[in-house]
Amino acid sequence: MFEDPSLGHIDAPNLTPGKGGIGKDYTDADWVRSLRHGVGPDGKPLLVMPSADFYNLSDQDLGDIIAALKSLPPVDKEMQDPALTPLGQVLLSAGAFGDIIDAERIDHNGPRPTPVAPGATAAYGDYLVRTVGCRTCHGANLSGGKDPDPKAPPAPNLTQSGDLRNWSEADFLTAARTRKSEFMPWKDLSRMTDDELKVIWLYLQSQSKR
Numbered sequence: 001m002f003e004d005p006s007l008g009h010i011d012a013p014n015l016t017p018g019k020g021g022i023g024k025d026y027t028d029a030d031w032v033r034s035l036r037h038g039v040g041p042d043g044k045p046l047l048v049m050p051s052a053d054f055y056n057l058s059d060q061d062l063g064d065i066i067a068a069l070k071s072l073p074p075v076d077k078e079m080q081d082p083a084l085t086p087l088g089q090v091l092l093s094a095g096a097f098g099d100i101i102d103a104e105r106i107d108h109n110g111p112r113p114t115p116v117a118p119g120a121t122a123a124y125g126d127y128l129v130r131t132v133g134c135r136t137c138h139g140a141n142l143s144g145g146k147d148p149d150p151k152a153p154p155a156p157n158l159t160q161s162g163d164l165r166n167w168s169e170a171d172f173l174t175a176a177r178t179r180k181s182e183f184m185p186w187k188d189l190s191r192m193t194d195d196e197l198k199v200i201w202l203y204l205q206s207q208s209k210r
C-alpha cells in the first residue's frame with residue numbers, strides 16, 4: 001500500500017486463507033470488526049483501512065462481501081505488519097496522511113445507518129458514494145480533499161463549483177470506463193454497472209456548490 005524509507009511502510013494484508021493470509025484465522029466476528037469498525041482481532045486500530053466508509057454498508061451488503069472474502073482461493077504470501085519510522089509517526093499524528101485511523105472517527109455504539117433500497121434515486125447514489133468512500137479522498141463535503149497517499153495530488157472538488165459542472169452523465173460514465181489513475185480508483189468504478197454509475201452521477205449533481 002505504502003512504502004517510503006524515511007516514513008515506514010504499510011502493507012495491505014493478504015486476505016486469503018493461504019499461508020501468511022488473515023483469512024485462515026478470521027471468524028465472522030473478526031471480519032465484521034475489521035470491516036465495519038476498523039479494529040483488528042488484536043484490538044488495535046487498522047491504519048488506512050476505510051472502515052468509516054464500510055460502516056455505512058447494510059447488513060446484507062456487508063454479509064455478501066464477507067461471503068465473497070471467505071470464498072477466496074488460498075494464496076501463500078507473507079506480508080509485514082505496518083511499521084512507521086519516528087518521522088512517519090510524527091507526520092501521522094500531524095495529519096499529513098489525512099485521517100487514516102478510521103476507528104477513532106466511527107461512532108461504534110451509535111444507531112446503524114438506515115438501510116437504503118437499491119434504485120434509481122439520489123438516496124441510493126448517496127449510499128454508494130458513502131460506501132465506496134469518495135469522501136475519504138474528496139473531503140467530507142465532496143468539495144475537494146486529501147488522498148491518504150502522500151504522493152497523490154489533491155482530490156478535486158466534485159460539487160457544482162468544481163470541474164464536474166461542465167461534465168455530462170455520459171462524460172462520467174466514459175471516464176469510469178476508460179480513465180486510468182494511480183490514485184483515483186477508476187478501476188473499481190469501471191466494475192460498477194451503468195445503473196450504479198448513473199445514480200452516483202445523480203447524487204453528485206444534487207450537490208450544491210461548495
Ligand code: HEC
Pocket residue numbers: 128129132133134135136137138147148152153154155156158163164181182183184185189200
Ligand atoms: C483513494 C482516493 C480517492 C477515492 C476513494 C476517490 N477518488 Fe476521485 N480522485 C482522486 C484523486 C487523487 C483525483 C485526481 C487525480 C487523478 O485523477 O488521478 C481524483 C479525480 C476524480 C475525478 C476527476 C475530476 C476531474 O476534474 O477530472 C472524478 C470525477 C472523481 N475523482 C470522482 C470520484 C468519485 C465519484 C468517487 C467515489 C465513487 C471517487 N472519486 C473516489 C482520489 C480519489
